[in-house]
Amino acid sequence: MKSHRGLAFAIVLASVMCMAVTSAAAQGYPVKPVRVLIASSAGSNPDTVTRAIAGDLSRVWGQQVVVDNRAGAGGNIGAEIAARAPADGYSLFMAHTNHTINASLYRKLTYDLASDFVPISLVALSPFVATVHPSVPVRSLRDLIALARSRPGDLTYASAGTGSGTFFCAEYFNGMAGVKMLHVAYKGGGPALTAIVSGETSVYFTPIATGMPHVRAGKLRALGVTSAKRLPETPDLPAIAETLPGYEMQSWAGMMAPTKTPQPIIDSVHKTIVVVLAMPDVRKRMSELGYIVVGGGPDALAAHIRTETERYAKLIRQIGLPQQ
Incomplete structure (x- = not known):
């Protein structure tokens, strides 16, 4: 009986000491x-x-x-x-x-x-921005959808790789818009951005932080943001959800x-x-x-x-x- 009580006391004491050490460590952290x-x-x-x-x-x-x-x-x-x-x-x-x-x-x-x-x-x-190369004859998401429907499999979209966020943005768009743009995978966001800026591909759902400088420089045309609503920083840029209700990535x-x-x-x-x-x-x-x-x-x-x-x-x- 005494040994059991001693063991129980030791366990409780160890737990209390552990809690005390943890609390002390947190108070002085880092x-x-x-x-x-x-x-x-x-x-x-x-x-x-x-x-x-x-x-x-x-x-x-x-x-x-x-x-x-x-x-x-x-x-x-x-x-x-x-x-x-x-x-x-x-x-x-x-x-x-x-x-x-x-x-x-x-x-x-x-x-x-x-x-x-x-x-x-x-x-x-962080939202993405649907962008096109300036040579693509569209000014809005509705234009892009109409063009893609009229030329199935002809328009290409860049991605940072299969399974990346940029890939899923485009595939989600394909599904909701009922279009089929051809996927061109690159090894990372940098090469994908270079491809769309050079006109190697037609469409790219670019991270907003890296894509908007090229939009402002006139090297890309922005069509919409992937957030549920428009962003305060780009009030004139519509949310894709305004054209495709429920779209958000x-x-x-x-x-x-x-x-x-x-x-x-x-x-x-x-x-x-x-x-x-x-x-x-x-x-x-x-x-x-x-x-x-x-x-x-x-x-x-x-x-x-x-x-x-x-x-x-x-x-x-x-x-x-x-x-x-």
């Missing part, structure tokens, strides 16, 4: 540089979002925020590295759209977004951490992100880059991941895209 892993290359949407807030996170924390790009395999390499990182709050992960796509696109993944990570904050959304970026990261640290990181995203200069900076600031908490990010995973699973089935 005491060293914080690494944010990004599973994409420099200049990508999640990279741009992370760098837009990294400096201010660093100033609030008083510690350096190191942006660590680990691109490859559609975001799977970086996600696996992040999932295996120490769960101490010093290795965070900026998850993004590809990770909800990959859940259905790949037969087997070495990580699970739901079980290997804990959500912290849905940081931002946006990339997202959300901060996560390896599972078993102490809850007090998760709470601390979330609160800091909310503070940073409320800063007028940060909001202005992100708005100018074409991002919609969200700042939602763990529950909002978890719900968004579930919704997007289901959306892409359905779209992949409709397209008949084979698993990799």
Whole structure:
């Protein structure tokens, strides 16, 4: 009996000590540089979002925020590295759209977004812009649909690769508009953008941050944004949903951490992100880059991941895209 009581006391004492250590660690967090892993290359949407807030996170924390790009395999390499990182709050992960796509696109993944990570904050959304090369004789989405219907399989659309956000934007458009534009896949957003600007392809659903400078320079013609409504920064540019009701496709970026990261640290990181995203200069900076600031908490990010995973699973089935 005494041995059982001793064991029970030891377990309770260990639990209390663990909670105390965790709480103390959270109160002093961070005491060293914080690494944010990004599973994409420099200049990508999640990279741009992370760098837009990294400096201010660093100033609030008083510690350096190191942006660590680990691109490859559609975001799977970086996600696996992040999932295996120490769960101490010093290795965070900026998850993004590809990770909800990959859940259905790949037969087997070495990580699970739901079980290997804990959500912290849905940081931002980023719409795409439907653009055409100026040589394409259309001025509106209705014009594009009419042209595509009159020339089935003739118009080409560029993408950053099969299974990318730019690919799904166009395929979703194909399905809703009842047209068939021919897919031309490139190895990344940079080559795809170069192709549409040079006139190598006809249509490209470009990330707004990288595409709008070319629109303003007259090198591309913008027809509509993929957000549900028009954006304040481009009030004259219609939402595609005005022509195709229900159309909405946006990339997202959300901060996560390896599972078993102490809850007090998760709470601390979330609160800091909310503070940073409320800063007028940060909001202005992100708005100018074409991002919609969200700042939602763990529950909002978890719900968004579930919704997007289901959306892409359905779209992949409709397209008949084979698993990799």
